[in-house]
């Protein structure tokens with residue numbers, strides 16, 4: 001069902017987004033990624049994705065803080081065969097209490113984690129509806145469902161992303177059919193996942209001990225399974241949402257959080 005589809009994964013140069021791009025390539029999709037990084041990191045990401053699939057992968061350099069750059073990226077994708085699957089995975093985090101947040105933290109976090117998803121969906125969803133098939137998977141967070149102290153802009157951005165996704169799921173719920181696969185918009189809400197994003201928070205809990213001590217302390221605070229997720233495990237759930245059989249899963253938030261939000 002996914003073979004030959006086109007996918008755009010933001011945040012595809014690192015962490016969860018890269019694992020999603022690799023999984024979509026392995027399922028037969030033609031994958032474009034967006035994300036920051038130096039030339040070597042981008043080349044390594046593209047060759048990793050290509051090694052998982054059979055089609056060439058592409059990188060788009062748009063800075064997601066800039067709506068005009070997002071529009072240009074979406075126009076390039078439309079000209080290059082359109083987008084069947086859009087994964088908004090780019091994100092940033094500054095974990096500090098309100099008084100310690102630097103100037104511009106709010107604007108940057110809201111722009112990358114929330115507004116960028118709005119701008120990309122604005123361009124992608126009408127074309128998906130016209131074709132009768134489309135999948136949008138937004139990588140939100142447990143912090144789109146519950147708050148933690150010391151992350152106010154991040155929590156606000158992820159709650160916003162959950163609300164935005166539900167509103168657009170409603171607007172496109174009747175597009176397409178069971179046969180075409182329909183158009184769905186969902187959020188995946190991970191707890192802790194082993195990626196570069198959370199390294200500062202691990203370091204902050206090492207207390208002179210090892211990295212493993214920092215990881216254990218982080219998990220004990222909130223994630224009852226006491227296990228991190230791996231990026232490829234999050235990617236697996238994205239693939240599942242892209243299947244035809246998932247046509248009626250829309251407007252959902254899927255927590256992958258070791259029972260964090262069950263508490």
Ligand code: NAD
Pocket residue numbers: 010011012013014015016017034035036037062063064065089090091092112113139140141142189190191192193194195196197198
């Ligand atoms: P990561 O730091 O490995 O990847 C973040 C990606 O976003 C990178 O590709 C980066 O280049 C891209 N990005 C950041 N700013 C950008 C900008 N201005 N323009 C374009 N791209 C930009 O982090 P990750 O852990 O893989 O995070 C991916 C997503 O998962 C994020 O939205 C994050 O909030 C979410 N998430 C992560 C965790 C976790 O524990 N790691 C938990 C819940 C949710």
